[in-house]
Amino acid sequence: xxxxxxxxxxxxxxxxxxxxxxxxxxxxxxxxxxxxxxxxxxxxxxxxxxxxxxxxxxxxxxxxxxxxxxxxxxxxxxxxxxxxxxxxxxxxxxxxxxxxxxxxxxxxxxxxxxxxxxxxxxxxxxxxxxxxxxxxxxxxxxxxxxxxxxxxxxxxxxxxxxxxxxxxxxxxxxxxxxxxxxxxxxxxxxxxxxxxxxxxxxxxxxxxxxxxxxxxxxxxxxxxxxxxxxxxxxxxxxxxxxxxxxxxxxxxxxxxxxxxxxxxxxxxxxxxxxxxxxxxxxxxxxxxxxxxxxxxxxxxxxxxxxxxxxxxxxxxxxxxxxxxxxxxxxxxxxxxxxxxxxxxxxxxxxxxxxxxxxxxxxxxxxxxxxxxxxxx
Numbered sequence: 001x002x003x004x005x006x007x008x009x010x011x012x013x014x015x016x017x018x019x020x021x022x023x024x025x026x027x028x029x030x031x032x033x034x035x036x037x038x039x040x041x042x043x044x045x046x047x048x049x050x051x052x053x054x055x056x057x058x059x060x061x062x063x064x065x066x067x068x069x070x071x072x073x074x075x076x077x078x079x080x081x082x083x084x085x086x087x088x089x090x091x092x093x094x095x096x097x098x099x100x101x102x103x104x105x106x107x108x109x110x111x112x113x114x115x116x117x118x119x120x121x122x123x124x125x126x127x128x129x130x131x132x133x134x135x136x137x138x139x140x141x142x143x144x145x146x147x148x149x150x151x152x153x154x155x156x157x158x159x160x161x162x163x164x165x166x167x168x169x170x171x172x173x174x175x176x177x178x179x180x181x182x183x184x185x186x187x188x189x190x191x192x193x194x195x196x197x198x199x200x201x202x203x204x205x206x207x208x209x210x211x212x213x214x215x216x217x218x219x220x221x222x223x224x225x226x227x228x229x230x231x232x233x234x235x236x237x238x239x240x241x242x243x244x245x246x247x248x249x250x251x252x253x254x255x256x257x258x259x260x261x262x263x264x265x266x267x268x269x270x271x272x273x274x275x276x277x278x279x280x281x282x283x284x285x286x287x288x289x290x291x292x293x294x295x296x297x298x299x300x301x302x303x304x305x306x307x308x309x310x311x312x313x314x315x316x317x318x319x320x321x322x323x324x325x326x327x328x329x330x331x332x333x334x335x336x337x338x339x340x341x342x343x344x345x346x347x348x349x350x351x352x353x354x355x356x357x358x359x360x361x362x363x364x365x366x367x368x369x370x371x372x373x374x375x376x
Contacts, residue, residue, distance in 0.1 A: 002033040002338050007067040007097075009041045009088060010079035011051040014102045014129065018077040019055040020323050021330035029311050029331040033338060038072045064088060068095040075100060075125075075337065082187065083180045086111040089347075093122035100333055102129040104191050104357070105350045107182035112347075112354040119347040127333045127343040128350040130195040132262060134328040136306035136320070137283045141266070141273050142199050150287065151270030156201045156239070156247030158264035160193040160277075161255035165215070165233060172218035172227040184231030186211075186357040190251035192262060194356050195345065197249065200266050201241050203374040204356055209237035211364035214254050237360045242374040249360075281319045 006022050008015055019040075025031050038059065040052040045062030052060035067073060068091055075098040078088050086106045092099050099119075105128055106112040119126045132138065145153055165175070165184075174180035181187065198204075211232040219226050236250040255261070262277035271287040274297070283300040302309050303316030308331075312324050329343075336343040345353060355372060363370040 002334075003036060004033050004334065004337060005036045005038040005070075005072045005074045006077065007039040007041065007070065007073040007075070008037075008055070008057065008077045008079065009064050009067060010077075011040065011042045011047070011055070012079065015042075015051075015077075015079040016055070017131075017323055017326045018079055018100065018129075018330070019057075021326040022077070023056060024327045025330040025334055028327055029308060031331050031334045031338075033334050035334070036072070039067055039070055041067050065091070068092055068097065073097060075333070078102065079129075081174065081180065082182050083107055083174075086115055089115050089126075090118040093118045093124050093126075096122065096124065098125040098333075098337055099347075100127045100129065100330075103195075103350075103353075104182060104187040105347070105354050107178070107180075109354055109358045112351050116347045116351040125333065125336045125343065126347040126350075127329070127336070128345050128347070128353075129326075129329065130192060130345055130350075130353075131322060131325040131329055132192050132277070133195050133199055133344070134325040134332075135280055136309045137275060137281060137300070137302045138196060138199070140300070140302070140306045141275060141283055144273060144285065145200055145266055145268075149271065149285065150266065150268030150273055153201060153243070153266050153268050154245050155267040156197055156241075156245065156249075156264065157267070158193045158197055158247070159250045159252075159261065160189045160263075161250075161252045161258035161261040162189060163254065163256050163258050165253040166256045168215045168218075170218060171221040172229070173221075176218060176227070176229040176231065178230045181231060183357060183361055184213075184229075184235075185233055185251040185253040186235050186361055187231075188253060189262075190235060190249065190360070191353055191357050193249055193251065193264070194353050196262070196264060197247070198353070198356075200264075201243070201245060201247065203242045203352075204359075204372050205240045205242045205374055206369055206371045207237045207239045207356075207359060207363055208369045209235065209360040209363035211235035211361065232361070232364070235360055235364060237363065280321075281317075 040057040048060035304310030
């Protein structure tokens with residue numbers, strides 16, 4: 001049986017999600033591999049030690065470079081702030097390690113291109129943490145679209161909203177700077193929407209866009225003054241797909257009352273599919289078939305008929321959650337390392353996602369249509 005030694009860098013929200021996923025990929029989904037939780041890295045080192053004990057890792061360190069020198073480590077999970085992704089991922093690949101990196105891929109498009117080039121040169125397996133594409137409801141929607149259940153897709157409409165930056169009194173932080181965070185709402189949220197959109201609609205040909213910074217400055221935490229916000233609070237784009245279909249997307253980190261709204265619609269010539277992330281175990285479909293008096297939206301409640309839901313729970317209505325999606329993600333990565341189908345999105349596909357969100361940012365800044373030509 002394949003034996004995989006895992007290192008985790010970072011122990012925040014996504015770090016814990018990765019630890020849960022690594023521990024449960026074999027237990028729940030039966031992957032044919034032994035997963036060894038070898039080394040956990042965080043700062044200060046005392047925190048790393050405490051979290052290693054909590055998460056079940058054998059050892060801890062406060063120096064991420066120690067992770068790459070450890071011969072027991074085969075794959076590295078990177079769940080650090082965005083600004084560290086490129087350096088850590090490129091170094092891990094150069095050291096011969098597989099890499100699972102959280103989104104967004106990098107601060108800049110140039111950084112993402114360097115990461116993709118490093119992955120190609122190393123020949124290692126890579127995966128970016130776009131967990132929403134693993135939702136059995138979203139997977140089923142892709143199957144329905146591909147099978148022609150709603151005819152030819154002609155329009156996509158998607159929006160992703162949260163309110164973690166809605167309060168004007170919220171203190172300034174690294175998230176407000178391009179040097180540490182890169183893009184704002186597009187990098188935090190919009191990239192998730194794009195990952196789902198590409199699976200449903202295919203590549204983007206061109207787009208026009210706009211964006212805004214709602215709160216131009218924020219108070220410093222120590223009360224000494226205010227600092228500028230450098231990246232966007234909201235962004236929106238009108239897209240043209242290579243298929244000829246059209247669509248629109250919008251992202252906001254300042255939408256009061258929205259906690260995890262990632263909603264989308266695919267309009268087809270014979271119907272429509274609708275999804276709302278805050279009801280992530282449901283899918284709605286309208287088909288223009290049968291007597292008009294009986295036509296209407298049907299709700300599909302995900303269950304064992306929508307793999308791999310059944311591996312987690314034998315009955316519909318009991319619901320999967322975000323950590324379950326990370327388990328599915330880890331299992332796909334393990335399968336790719338074992339020689340199975342490539343995990344998606346790897347750094348190559350992730351670069352395509354980055355090109356779209358940076359094209360939206362660039363089009364908004366220049367007020368001109370940005371042509372991608374189907375490269376993303």
